[in-house]
Amino acid sequence: MAGTITFTIIKPGAVKNEHIGPILDKISDAGFHIAAMKMVQLSRSEARSFYCIHKDKPFFEDLVEFMVSGPIVAAILQKENAVDDFRKLIGNTDPTKAEPGTIRHMFAKSVQANAVHGSDSDENAQKESEYFFAGYEKFFEVKKTSCSEK
Numbered sequence: 229m230a231g232t233i234t235f236t237i238i239k240p241g242a243v244k245n246e247h248i249g250p251i252l253d254k255i256s257d258a259g260f261h262i263a264a265m266k267m268v269q270l271s272r273s274e275a276r277s278f279y280c281i282h283k284d285k286p287f288f289e290d291l292v293e294f295m296v297s298g299p300i301v302a303a304i305l306q307k308e309n310a311v312d313d314f315r316k317l318i319g320n321t322d323p324t325k326a327e328p329g330t331i332r333h334m335f336a337k338s339v340q341a342n343a344v345h346g347s348d349s350d351e352n353a354q355k356e357s358e359y360f361f362a363g364y365e366k367f368f369e370v371k372k373t374s375c376s377e378k
């Protein structure tokens with residue numbers, strides 16, 4: 229496989245506000261290959277388990293309600309250094325602190341409705357990707373070798 233992977237979600241607010249296209253443009257322009265993608269509606273139990281690490285935080289219940297408030301777009305993105313480069317592309321969790329040009333600076337409405345999720349480690353990128361996508365739904369770019377077909 230060429231490069232590494234990260235996992236992203238375009239969150240309900242950004243989907244509702246018709247930001248899917250502009251966000252995917254930013255992702256493509258930054259050199260990520262979209263290896264898998266689908267639009268789905270999370271159940272409460274799926275949203276709770278996805279953000280389980282935050283289960284004791286005061287914002288957890290509000291976050292779950294937000295994540296089930298409409299459809300999301302889930303995707304696996306492939307690139308060298310995918311996890312770190314994607315975190316740079318999306319910017320700070322709080323859009324008021326995100327650099328101009330980052331996805332959250334451009335499309336987030338608040339800390340909670342912050343447009344996109346990005347995996348925080350290679351291990352979580354793998355886990356999150358496997359949770360959302362079966363093998364037949366993934367289309368990784370494969371590194372070319374001198375023996376590859378033209």
Ligand code: RTP
Nearest residue numbers: 287291320321339340341342344345346347348
């Ligand atoms: P994500 O997991 O969605 O990529 O976001 P992140 O790493 O930048 O931030 P994280 O600390 O993992 O928080 C997960 C999501 O919880 C919501 N949040 N709300 N109200 C609050 O103070 C607060 N803090 C975090 C955000 O939607 C954040 O993306």
Ligand code: MG
Nearest residue numbers: 345346347348
């Ligand atoms: Mg996080």
